[in-house]
Every structure is written in structure tokens, then in C-alpha cells.
Amino acid sequence: MMSFWTRIKHLSPAARRREELEMREELESLTAIAGGRKELGNLTLAMEDARATWSWTWLESILGDVRYSLRTLLRQPAFAIVAVLSLALAIGANSAIFSFADALLLRPLPVENSSGLFDVTNTTPDNTLEGMSFPDFRDLRDHNRSFSGLTAYRLTTQAVASDPMAPAQIRFVSLVAGNFFSLLGVTPSAGRAFLPEEESIVGQPVAIVSRDFEEQNYAARGRSALGDTVRINGIPFTIVGVAPASFTGLDRFVAPSIYIPLGMSQRLAAAPMNPLEDRGNHILVVKGRLNSGASMKSAKAELANIGAELEREYAKTNRNRHMSIRTELQRRIDQAPQLLSMAKMLMGLVALILVIACSNVANLLLVRARARSREIAIRLSIGAGRGQLIRQLMIESLIVALAGAIIGLWIAYGGILALGMMSVPSDPPSVLGVELDWRVVEFSLLAALASCILFGLVPALQSSRTDFVTALKAGGEGPQAGGRRWALKWFGGRDLLVAGQVALAMVVLVAAGMFLQGFRDMLTMRPEFRTDHLISFDTAPAVLHYTPEQTQAFYRRLIDRARVMAGVANVALTEALPLSPGQTIVTVVPEGFEFPKGREKAVEFGAAVDAGFFHLLNIEIKSGRAFTDDDRAGSRRVAVVNEQFVKTYWPGQNPIGKRIRLDSATGPQAEVVGVAKTGHYLAVNEAPAPFVYLPYEQNPRSRMTLVVESVGDAAGLAKPLREMVRSIDPNVPVFNLRPVATLYESRVTDTWLNFFQMVGAMGLIGLALASTGLYGLIAYTVSRRVKDFGIRIAVGASRRDIIWLVVRRGLMLAAAGVLIGGALTAIAAPLLAAGFPGLGVSSSAVYVFVPLGLLMVSAMASYMPARRAAGMDPLQALRNE
Amino acid sequence: MDLLQGTLDMLVLRTLLTGSLHGYGIAKSIRSTSNEALAIEFGSLYPALKRLEAKGWIASKWEMSEHNRRAKFYRLTVAGRKHLVQEHSKWADFVDAVGRIMNPLSEVK
Numbered sequence: 001m002m003s004f005w006t007r008i009k010h011l012s013p014a015a016r017r018r019e020e021l022e023m024r025e026e027l028e029s030l031t032a033i034a035g036g037r038k039e040l041g042n043l044t045l046a047m048e049d050a051r052a053t054w055s056w057t058w059l060e061s062i063l064g065d066v067r068y069s070l071r072t073l074l075r076q077p078a079f080a081i082v083a084v085l086s087l088a089l090a091i092g093a094n095s096a097i098f099s100f101a102d103a104l105l106l107r108p109l110p111v112e113n114s115s116g117l118f119d120v121t122n123t124t125p126d127n128t129l130e131g132m133s134f135p136d137f138r139d140l141r142d143h144n145r146s147f148s149g150l151t152a153y154r155l156t157t158q159a160v161a162s163d164p165m166a167p168a169q170i171r172f173v174s175l176v177a178g179n180f181f182s183l184l185g186v187t188p189s190a191g192r193a194f195l196p197e198e199e200s201i202v203g204q205p206v207a208i209v210s211r212d213f214e215e216q217n218y219a220a221r222g223r224s225a226l227g228d229t230v231r232i233n234g235i236p237f238t239i240v241g242v243a244p245a246s247f248t249g250l251d252r253f254v255a256p257s258i259y260i261p262l263g264m265s266q267r268l269a270a271a272p273m274n275p276l277e278d279r280g281n282h283i284l285v286v287k288g289r290l291n292s293g294a295s296m297k298s299a300k301a302e303l304a305n306i307g308a309e310l311e312r313e314y315a316k317t318n319r320n321r322h323m324s325i326r327t328e329l330q331r332r333i334d335q336a337p338q339l340l341s342m343a344k345m346l347m348g349l350v351a352l353i354l355v356i357a358c359s360n361v362a363n364l365l366l367v368r369a370r371a372r373s374r375e376i377a378i379r380l381s382i383g384a385g386r387g388q389l390i391r392q393l394m395i396e397s398l399i400v401a402l403a404g405a406i407i408g409l410w411i412a413y414g415g416i417l418a419l420g421m422m423s424v425p426s427d428p429p430s431v432l433g434v435e436l437d438w439r440v441v442e443f444s445l446l447a448a449l450a451s452c453i454l455f456g457l458v459p460a461l462q463s464s465r466t467d468f469v470t471a472l473k474a475g476g477e478g479p480q481a482g483g484r485r486w487a488l489k490w491f492g493g494r495d496l497l498v499a500g501q502v503a504l505a506m507v508v509l510v511a512a513g514m515f516l517q518g519f520r521d522m523l524t525m526r527p528e529f530r531t532d533h534l535i536s537f538d539t540a541p542a543v544l545h546y547t548p549e550q551t552q553a554f555y556r557r558l559i560d561r562a563r564v565m566a567g568v569a570n571v572a573l574t575e576a577l578p579l580s581p582g583q584t585i586v587t588v589v590p591e592g593f594e595f596p597k598g599r600e601k602a603v604e605f606g607a608a609v610d611a612g613f614f615h616l617l618n619i620e621i622k623s624g625r626a627f628t629d630d631d632r633a634g635s636r637r638v639a640v641v642n643e644q645f646v647k648t649y650w651p652g653q654n655p656i657g658k659r660i661r662l663d664s665a666t667g668p669q670a671e672v673v674g675v676a677k678t679g680h681y682l683a684v685n686e687a688p689a690p691f692v693y694l695p696y697e698q699n700p701r702s703r704m705t706l707v708v709e710s711v712g713d714a715a716g717l718a719k720p721l722r723e724m725v726r727s728i729d730p731n732v733p734v735f736n737l738r739p740v741a742t743l744y745e746s747r748v749t750d751t752w753l754n755f756f757q758m759v760g761a762m763g764l765i766g767l768a769l770a771s772t773g774l775y776g777l778i779a780y781t782v783s784r785r786v787k788d789f790g791i792r793i794a795v796g797a798s799r800r801d802i803i804w805l806v807v808r809r810g811l812m813l814a815a816a817g818v819l820i821g822g823a824l825t826a827i828a829a830p831l832l833a834a835g836f837p838g839l840g841v842s843s844s845a846v847y848v849f850v851p852l853g854l855l856m857v858s859a860m861a862s863y864m865p866a867r868r869a870a871g872m873d874p875l876q877a878l879r880n881e
Numbered sequence: 882m883d884l885l886q887g888t889l890d891m892l893v894l895r896t897l898l899t900g901s902l903h904g905y906g907i908a909k910s911i912r913s914t915s916n917e918a919l920a921i922e923f924g925s926l927y928p929a930l931k932r933l934e935a936k937g938w939i940a941s942k943w944e945m946s947e948h949n950r951r952a953k954f955y956r957l958t959v960a961g962r963k964h965l966v967q968e969h970s971k972w973a974d975f976v977d978a979v980g981r982i983m984n985p986l987s988e989v990k
Binding site: 022023026027029030032033034039040041042043045046047049050052053 | 903924928930931932948950951
């Protein structure tokens, strides 16, 4: 122990100097006392041994190794740069993609013990992720034995004003059960959580606001949110707590601004009936923590029982309705299975890049180890231990790996900044929230370390086994006679590595090519609806407790006023614009369609639109007619479906005149009067989806989008439109006010451009790495065959012969790689295409251009060393030997 | 006579039990106490002193020697005394054990 501290103390050069001086002084005094040096013997050796007690020999020699390694690396900067950059690119891409996948899927909920929080849902044959009604939740909560706690919430958007004078804004408001915060283990950073009695309606309404909301609305104006009031749909709520900044709710991409008790549901909606007491109203997201004795399996069994009991007791509302439990990750995957395939594909591609990079560096190190065999032989012959040698070589690759990791993180950080900006302009804003976190840092360090061991150890072991006599004799060429077996083995290994790299690069490039193809199709794909000279906004007068009649009157006035505004050519009303993130759905039972067993209705995209909608957005009617002003309330109910709907439910039949029941098999009937062209509704890469248009007048909705055609610049209408709504009712919130072209670009171009850039960058990185690997190998081959080429030139070979000799070898390697890559791609491409319907269209052009491109780049990579080989002076080449 | 491994440390500690000494003094003391049988090389003694000092068993201080010269004097610390007691009993056990094996040497003769 003591000795350890002495040594630590002596790490400082000053302490060491002091010790040295004192030692010399002591020995001098002793020499004087003893009467001469002879008496004391060999003092130099004594001093050396004494120094060993306070020096850290191994540490010092490691520092020496580090210094030596740095010097060697700097002496061949090309090697160092290529190796470090290879790793940096791979680690950077991996970290960025990992962060992306993390934001999409993997990031745990911001609650205490997030892995212990399970998701409980209703399941129906149509939807495995149905919400739960409050009465069902209450029965489950009160009668289960599996859960130590269950809580429920409902994410809504409401009109929120922090100030009675300010116009209301649309914000995410989460209505939560009384035990929401305590079950999640989230403690408000100021104020308190809800009290159990606050779950019911009595008393002054209370709210907990998010940290962001507090900062924007209160802290910025020097007020404290606590005790202040916030108006939600005109109802004043007293703020009793502020949620911690780390808590952003339980849904990805959206963070609620305000949490209020679930008991406020009825007052908030100004509904005549309490929506919470309606067993058929499946609105709640339920989360629970299991008892210590329960497992997911036992909970699943109990949930099935409770679900079956409820189904028996409440046949009307609970028919075919069951209960299920799943983990948070499973919920996310079930919600958006395409996210999983996207994350998988991206991670697969970057993993390939990591493999290419590692084999690249391994190859470089192997080549270098061979080229350095003379240096190593010298070091061995003057007494360096093999262990020491291996250690030094390992340190060298460790330096390369760490430098790669550091630069890689820097690259990742840039990539993450770019990815973090991916968002949809909407009110309230939703963000992807990609951020670099410590798990990513750990991941890249691990990747660097693993690759260091991977590619550092093998060359280190190999070179330390060098037979140094032959190595010295053979000059820089490495062992010839004794090393032939080795040479053969490693030479073959390196060829394989390079061919493998080319193969993997081909897979990455074909994937990138497929995306490029799909992307170009998407860009050149004209929008299926008109986007120019259009501006739209959403409004929801229902948040102000308008009755349905008042709401309809409001929309009539809105349309009338908008139509006569200066600069307005035309207006239309729709429940949802195509490609806007807030698509709406309808439940339908198409006449004559046999549902599979257990199912009796279909949930499809659908929207209520007015008579002007099809014309204004230029949506083509393939047969029949669009809606007209005669499709009013009270007249015969009608519907327009798209071609995909016909294909799905009435294949080969004439849909005109067929009937659809709305909501359920006993719901109102609507007659199909027209067929619209199938478009894209939620995303440009979605598979063709059925769509049902219903006339607004027959199906009035509370939240609608007004689409306005402008005579001039669409954006110029934003302010007059906002003022026009204010003049009707200043409290009605206006949101998502933006030109339709902006929405289209953000949904189609920007998101996919980002995604494509990601995949494209990966393809280029793969290509760059593979061609560097090829170049390195060819350059090495050339340097080893200097003598051979010298003789060839001496006996009359032309420059072209030599160049061809070298390039041929490169091309053969590349061709082998392309063949392997082709086989790999044949396996990978269908997987890609399946994961991305509509986007990953594989085309023959990709299969022609990618191999050609690879061969060309390979030819170029081998041409450079070939020219050097051909340009050499034969005499000098021979003399060099 | 060569020393057994680790014995030198013990000899130094034992020598310092009677009072503080400088490096050369320790060498001389061991030589004279052993009736010149053990001639300790100063080259091995000096690093041993440094080692013992680093372990905290001895401490050093500049003092005036008998010839009025400045010299570094080493003395036993409390920890060193404890260590010496341990080493001594181990040594005694060792000598005892070796003695049992070696003693009836008459049989060879």
C-alpha cells in the first residue's frame, strides 16, 4: 500500500528530481565517510536499483510505447489517416443510427424503473392496441390480483390560455388518473402531485404543468406558475405543481404541456353525459406495475379472465373485446411495425459498414505488420521481448481505435444534429428528439475497443513470430523461405478480406440504389392533389363548448366569410388533408363483404369533406360523381370511396350503387356514388390504402381543416385568415396555419430526403472504405513485387503490360467481390423491398450500375499503384534488392 | 557467504533495532556483528534501504555523523518493528525446521 503511494507520488517529475538529488547527496556523503568509492562498490548499479523502487517501470515503458507508436503512426500519416478515418466513419455512422433508432423505438420511458411499467390494452379483432373505457379500467383496477398499481391517462389537444387576455393555443393536455405521478415515480419539481380526491370532479380544478410550459408562459414573464391559473377550454385551473424537466409524458414524439385529473373529462368537453361512465368509450391508455409475485404470463392469464367476464356481463359494449399486457417496446413495435423494419435495416446497413471498416483497418495493419517485419526483427534481435512487442503493436492499434472513436463521436454528433431537425411543422409541435446520450458513447467506445482487439491482436501475434534472420536478410520484404507458409496463408486471407469488403459495399450500395430509385420516383411522382396556391388551417370550435348546431353555424360563416375575402379564389372544408399527420378514420361495414371470423367491421382512413373539396384539391373522380351541394343533411346518405377500397371489398364488381354501413352493422347506410383515385394518405411510402369520403353536411365534425385557394401568394393570406377567424369568435383557436405546399414538402421531400441522405451517405462510406481497402492491398502487392516488375521491364515488358498486370489483379478481386455481393444482395433485396412498400423498388438499373461502378472504382484504385510500378527504373528496382 | 532471498531486509531491520545508523554504518555493523562472515555489498544494501523506506518500515533523516559529517540516518519505525518481530519468528521456525532435517549429520560421516 505504502509502496503504491510512494510510486504514485513519484509520478510527478518534480518529486522524482528531488529524490534523485537527495540520493546523490547521500551517496556522496557516504563515500566521504567510507573513505573512497572503492569501499562502496558499483554505485551506478545501486542507484539504478534504488530508482526502481519509486518508479513505475511498466507504466513508464507503456508511456514509452505510446510515444513510440505515435511517432511511427506519424511517420506514415497516410496509413494513420486512412485507418482512423475508416473507423471514425463507421463508428460515427453507427452512433448516429443507434441514436436514431433509440429516438424511434428504444428509448425507455422517462419514469422510475421504466422496465417494470407494462402497457395494458383492450384488443379487438380489428385492433390489438385499443384503448380502455373508464368503467373497464375501474373494474380491472379493483378486481385484479396481478398488479401492484394501475394508472390510466388520455392524451388530448385542448385550447389553452395562460393569460385571460391571450388568444387560446392548441396544446397537448394529458388527462390522468389520481395515482398517475405516484405510480410512475415522478415527483413534481415544484408544488405537488395530484391528491387522490382530485380524481373526481368536485372542487376547484387543478393542473400540473410541464417545465417547458412553465418556462414559456410564466418564468419568462417573471411569474411563478404555482398558484397561478391556466385556462383550458375557458375553464380556469389552479396550477398546483410543475412536472420535472426530465418527464415528457408517456408518448413518443409528443410532450404534454399540462396534466389535469381525468375527472375533468366531462366539464372539459361540456358533454351532457360523462364520457368516463360510457363503457363503450375506449379512450384510456392504461399502464401498470406488476406485483412481486406476478409475471407477464400470469398477468396475461388473469387479464384474459377479467376480459371474458366483462364480455359476458356487458355484451353490448364488450363483445369481442379482450385485455392484453405487453412491454413498452412491444407496444411501440405494434404501433408502428414499419419503424422496427426501418430501424433494423438502418442498423443492418451500418453494421455492414462497421465490418467493412474493421476489415479495412485489419488489412492495413496486416500489410503494415509485414512491411515492418524488418524493423520488428531488429527489435527482437536486440533483445525486445515478444510480449513487449505485442504490447507495443496493441497500443498502436488502440491509439488508432481511440482516435477513430473520438472523431467518430464528433461525426455522430453532426449527424444527430441533422437528424434532430427532422420534424413536422405542426401545432402543437412534435419532434423526433434524437440526442446523443451516454449509451451511445459507451457503444462507440465498445465498438472501437472490440475492433482494436479484433484487428490488433492477429497482426501483433503474427509479426512477433517473425523469423528475424530471414527477415533481416530479405530486407523489407519479410520472410521468404521460412515464412512462405505464413505468407501464403495471410496473402489469401487478405484477398478474401478485400473481396468481402467489395461484396459488402455492393450490398450497401444496392440498398442505397434502391432507395435512390424509390426516392426519385417519389420526387418525380406528382402529388395526387394540388398543392400550389393553397393555404390551410385547422380549427376546433368545440373546445369552446359550442353545441353541434353552433359548430355547424360557425363553419358556414367561416366558409362564407373566407370566400369573399380579397385574394381568395375558392375554399373547401375537409376533416383531414392528404399527407397531413392527423389522418382521420371511419368504421365501415361494406355491403356483401365476408369478414374473416371474429371481425365484423373495418376501420379505414376516411374524412368528411364538403362539395368543393374534390374540385379544389384536384382529386380525380374515376367513375360516378363527386359530392354536390345537394348531398345535405336529410337527403339520401352518400359516400365516395377510392379505387383501393373497391379492390379490397368489392373486387371485380361495380361499386356504384353499393351500400356501406357506417360505425357498425346496424349503423346508417350510405350509398357509394363515386370512386376516387387512390392516393397517399399518411405517408408517401405507404401501401395503397382504402379511403372513404363522406359529405360533411351529412357527417358534421367538430374539428375541420379549411383549405383556401389564393389568387396570389398563398402564404400572404395567413394573417388575413387569422384575423377573419378572430372576427367570428376571438376564442376559437387557429392552428396548423401553413401553405399546403409547405406541408407537402415537409411530409414528402424533407423527411425522405433526410432518410435518403442517411442511406446514401452510408452507401458512399461503404464504397470509400472498400476502395481504400482495395487500393491498400494493390499498393502493397506492387511494393512486394518491385523486383519482379524490374526484371519484367528489363526483359522488355512495356509499361502497359505492367499496368495491366496490376490492374487485372485488382479487377479480379473486385469481380470476386461483386459475385459474392450479388449473391448476398439476392438474399437482402427482397427483405428490403418487403420492409418498405412503395419505396424499395429494386430495379435492374441498380444491378447494372452498382457492379459497374464498383469495378470502375476498383480499376481506379489499382491504377494508381500500377502506374507507380510501371514508372519505376528497372535498374534501380533491381539494385534495391 | 551468500544471503538467502529476503534475509537482507531482516538483517537491516535487526541492525537498526539498536539505534539509527547511516547506510555505510549499517553495512559495517552487519559485517562486524557476523564476525566478517557476511560481507554485504553496498550495491545491494542501498536499494534495500530505499525499498524498506518506501514500505514504511524505516524512516530517514539527515544528521551529523561521528566524524562531524552530514549523513542520512535510518531508524526503525513502529511498523518496521512489528514486521521485524513477524520475520524473526518466521525465521526461527525456518531455522528450526531446517535444523531438524540437517542435525543428525553424523549418519553421513
